[in-house]
Structures are given as C-alpha cells and as structure tokens.
Amino acid sequence: MSDLYERAPERGPGIRLHLNENTAGCSAAVLEAMRAVTAPEAAAYPEYGATYRSCAVWLGIRDDQLLLTNGLDEGIYTAAVAWLQRNANGEPAEAVVVEPAYALFAASAAVTGARVVHVGPRPDFDFPLEETLAAITPVTRVVFVASPANPSGLLVPAAAIRAVADRLPARAVLFLDEAYVEFASTSFLSDLRSHPNVVLGRTFAKAFGLAAVRAGYLVAAAPLIEQLRSVVLPFSVNVFALAAIRCAVQDAAYVSWYVAQVAESRRRIYAACERLGCAYWTSEANFVLVRVGAGAAALVETLAARGIYVRDRSSMAGCAGCIRITAGLVEHTEACIAALEDTCARA
Ligand SMILES: Cc1ncc(COP(=O)(O)O)c(C=O)c1O
CATH class of the missing domain: 3.90.1150.10 (Aspartate Aminotransferase, domain 1)
Structure with a gap:
C-alpha cells in the first residue's frame, strides 16, 4: 500500500x-486543547460521545450519520473493506476510479481484491460523466470521485454527481471525497438527503492543519454508516484527535x-x-x-x-x-x- x-x-x-x-499549522486554540489532555485521559480508551455530538451539531446532521476516522485515509480504506468484498459466487466486486485521482482510492480497492476500473481524463479535466456512467456495471460497488479533485483542483458539477449516484446498482455507493471542501465554493452535503447512496469523505488535515493528528470523518445515511461501523477498528481515533476536533469545530x-x-x-x-x-x-x-x-x-x-x-x-x-x-x-x-x-x- x-x-x-x-x-x-x-x-x-x-x-x-x-x-x-x-x-x-493548526490554530493555537487547537494546540492548547491537545496539550490539555490529562494523564488519566491518555490512559483510558477514548469515549466518543461528546465529540460526535459537537461534530454533528457543527455539520447540521444526526450523530448516526457520522463516522469519525483516523484521517480520511481510514475512511477510504474502511469504505473499500465494507463494500468491495467478493459476491456470494466468489466473483470480485468492481470499483470505479475517475482519474487522475488520489492514489489511495485504487490502492484501497486493490487490497480487497476488487477489480479497479479506471476512467481516464478528458482534456482539461472536464468531468468524464458519460465515460463514468459507461464504466458502471451490475457488480460495481463503489465509485470514487473527489470534488475538488486532486490533483486538478476542479469541482465536479453537482448535476454530474447526482447522475452517477442515480445510475448505481442497488447495493453500490458513490464515495465523494471532499478533503478540500473548505477551500471550495460548494459542497454536496445538503444533497445527501435526496441521494442516500452517497458517502461524503472529509478531513481535518487540510483547512484545520491537523494532518499529523489523523482526523477525518464520513457523512452518509445512517444505514451506510452502520455498515462502515461494522468494519472500522474500535478506538482508531485517539484522544488527542478528539480534543483537537472538538476545539476545531468551534474555531x-x-x-x-x-x-x-x-x-x-x-x-x-x-x-x-x-x-x-x-x-x-x-x-x-x-x-x-x-x-x-x-x-x-x-x-x-x-x-x-x-x-x-x-x-x-x-x-x-x-x-x-x-x-x-x-x-x-x-x-x-x-x-x-x-x-x-x-x-x-x-x-
Ligand atoms: C483527495 C484526498 N483525500 C484524502 C486525503 C487524505 O486525508 P487524510 O490526511 O485526512 O487521511 C488526501 C490527502 O492529501 C487527499 O488529497
């Protein structure tokens, strides 16, 4: 990997x-919040309730629509493990990756044994909607898209995201990576209600300056979050990250x-x-x-x-x-x- x-x-x-x-670097207030973690807190397995509540309020969602992760990378990996298992006949699932893309999409999919279908770029990185729709098959389980995309920095039009989500077979999800959303003019967050097969991936690494702390999150309909929770490692988000997140969302x-x-x-x-x-x-x-x-x-x-x-x-x-x-x-x-x-x- x-x-x-x-x-x-x-x-x-x-x-x-x-x-x-x-x-x-992260804000002075966030650094102070991490410094304020006590020895007993460091010694105890972390409790997540307060951080989930503050994060959910900040995002305007319910706690059960949120999964905190050890960086967005863990969110990507967890989605791959949750949804790219072989089917009952032992046939590999397919993941669609719209290129050029963040390398962890294809790498995580490959770890599960899934077949990775790469959709090539158009000139000037216009989102290849028709090509992406054509790459979707009955065994597609995850389509990975980033908006803004890395490395182009371009947004994917919301209409294209909706069109891909609408085309997916019943058990498939669109993983929409919004790692850079704070720098962008739009987000898909408010469309999630009408598109319950979309999972949003976000991170505190970029705008909040917490890359080394490893703090990310996924937002999706509660049944999808439940499926992710069943494969994510317990306690993967540590107590310093939790303190940093609670402070960052107020900052x-x-x-x-x-x-x-x-x-x-x-x-x-x-x-x-x-x-x-x-x-x-x-x-x-x-x-x-x-x-x-x-x-x-x-x-x-x-x-x-x-x-x-x-x-x-x-x-x-x-x-x-x-x-x-x-x-x-x-x-x-x-x-x-x-x-x-x-x-x-x-x-
Ligand atoms: C598109 C994209 N997604 C996810 C990540 C990783 O985020 P994190 O550091 O929270 O794991 C990056 C990091 O560069 C990225 O570019």
Missing part, C-alpha cells in the same frame, strides 16, 4: 508545498483566515504562471496544478535543493509535464514563486 500511496519521499526542513498540507475564525490566505496564494500562483507562460487550472482547493513542460521532474529537484518542495505529478493520467504547488501562507507562496522565476530565468 505504501508504495502506491500519495506520500512523497521524506523531505525534512524546508517549505513544504508538496502534500497539500496547511502551511500555517471558525481560524479557518476563514486560512482560507483567505489560500485564495490569495492561488491568485499569486496564477499571476506567476501567466508571467512564465505556463498553463494552470483554476483551483477550488489549496493547491494549483501547473504545466511546466518536459522538465517537470528536474524542476522539482532544483526547487528541492533550495528547500522548496513541490510535487511532480507528470506521471499521472492527463498530467504530463505538470507539477502541483500547495497554496498556503502567502509568504511561503512568494518564496516558491521567487525560486520558480529565478530557476526558469537561469534555464
């Missing part, structure tokens, strides 16, 4: 713009401030791309995909030698010549742009 995984090689100190992390000012930093960073990356003559995609996430051309891998290493880490995405479907730059604090973006412009001027 780890070699298929999104994680890049360890980079050490520097400006980390390669994993779509929050480059400001709207921090998220608004950080989302504004990301929006400004995206604008500055677009402006730099225009100066450099590089194509880019207008992003609804905390990163921008930029087509730098054949030298993408070399450029990533040149920037890394200067302590600025961005991600080579050129081997992903439809992404030839592309790098992905995390948009975080404006000062980090500026340092990246300066290094990028200097490197291109020397080339």
